[in-house]
Amino acid sequence: MAILTPLSLADARRIGALYGLEIADVRGLLAGSVNSNFALTLADGRGQVFLRVYEEQQLAAASREARMLEHLAAGGVATPQPLRRRDRGPGSEGAAFIAEHAGKPVALFPWVVGDSLCQARVTPDATRRVGSALARVHLIGASFEGASASRFDLDGLDQRLRGLRAHAGAAPALPPEVAAAVDELTGRLERIRAATPRTSGPETLIHGDLFRDNVLWQDGEISALLDFESASRGSAAFDLAVTMLAWCFGDDLDPALAAALAAGYTSVRPLSAEERGRLFHESLVAALRFSITRITDFELRPKGSGVYKDFRRFLARQRTLERLGPEGLLALLGI
Numbered sequence: 001m002a003i004l005t006p007l008s009l010a011d012a013r014r015i016g017a018l019y020g021l022e023i024a025d026v027r028g029l030l031a032g033s034v035n036s037n038f039a040l041t042l043a044d045g046r047g048q049v050f051l052r053v054y055e056e057q058q059l060a061a062a063s064r065e066a067r068m069l070e071h072l073a074a075g076g077v078a079t080p081q082p083l084r085r086r087d088r089g090p091g092s093e094g095a096a097f098i099a100e101h102a103g104k105p106v107a108l109f110p111w112v113v114g115d116s117l118c119q120a121r122v123t124p125d126a127t128r129r130v131g132s133a134l135a136r137v138h139l140i141g142a143s144f145e146g147a148s149a150s151r152f153d154l155d156g157l158d159q160r161l162r163g164l165r166a167h168a169g170a171a172p173a174l175p176p177e178v179a180a181a182v183d184e185l186t187g188r189l190e191r192i193r194a195a196t197p198r199t200s201g202p203e204t205l206i207h208g209d210l211f212r213d214n215v216l217w218q219d220g221e222i223s224a225l226l227d228f229e230s231a232s233r234g235s236a237a238f239d240l241a242v243t244m245l246a247w248c249f250g251d252d253l254d255p256a257l258a259a260a261l262a263a264g265y266t267s268v269r270p271l272s273a274e275e276r277g278r279l280f281h282e283s284l285v286a287a288l289r290f291s292i293t294r295i296t297d298f299e300l301r302p303k304g305s306g307v308y309k310d311f312r313r314f315l316a317r318q319r320t321l322e323r324l325g326p327e328g329l330l331a332l333l334g335i
Helices: 009-018 058-072 090-096 124-141 154-168 174-193 236-247 253-267 272-299 312-333
Strands: 023-029 036-042 048-053 099-101 102-108 204-206 214-217 221-225 232-234
Touching: 009 023, 009 036, 009 048, 009 102, 009 154, 048 099, 048 272, 058 090, 058 102, 058 124, 090 253, 090 272, 124 214, 124 221, 124 236, 154 174, 174 272, 174 312, 204 236, 232 236, 236 272, 236 312, 253 312, 272 312
Parallel strands: none
Antiparallel strands: 023 036, 036 048, 048 102, 099 102, 204 232, 214 221
16 A cells, blocks of 8 residues: 555644654555555654554544544453544544544554464464454444444445446456456346345444454464454444455365354354354355455556455355355354
């Protein structure tokens, strides 16, 4: 990810002062795929803080996210709690956390030490811990009021596919492989929509994007869950499915990793019969979502413009799920 919104040392010092911080240095971070991120070095020798410029969210959405993160952190979820501005009173709610730079919302967070895991380093113990952490997000997040609806529901995904099909008939046309994938995904969406369970089940706060790069580790334990940008009201089964697809696939679905993920989750928050019944459907929706968004958000970007995430990986995951079927998936997960 490129730094879309530059931040000078003078700007960093102006923003830091709102939080009672004196900033000595600023350094851009080439991490993430949506926002501009910076490390701010504190002048008093206490290390660094993390600054995020929200490139897509407006003030209201950034403020809502800040309130959500405060709620989760206060409930014991391992996520950095946003720093409060010194010039805002306790009644300011989400606005107490948010500053502004270049007309965009900004938030500051404590710096968390940790590393993300590559797929080769993912073990059953790691997925068990991730499952437990995700379950705590769902338990604590259930009492958060104000979460928005997901922008990645079936109607939202259909809209993205319509845009891609319109793009296919324009100049420049979609590459042949991408156009074929769009046709395949359109058919999959129609089949998933036709097979959608009649009952939607209870909703909670979901992360929606708990991939390996959104979890930091230190000494074998999770030090932080990051990037709740896609958090919304939604199905816990969907969120568990996203996490399974993100953590338990190398060349194929790893049964040991998947079973440990499910065991870790259910040790904290058992799945209801209804949620178990929806898990296969939600897994197909999750694979569809990331197949589509990796085309719209990554494949069609100019080459060399930053992070690249391959949609083909999630097409392969969809095919694996279809081979397993509902009973096969539940048996593999041991739930």
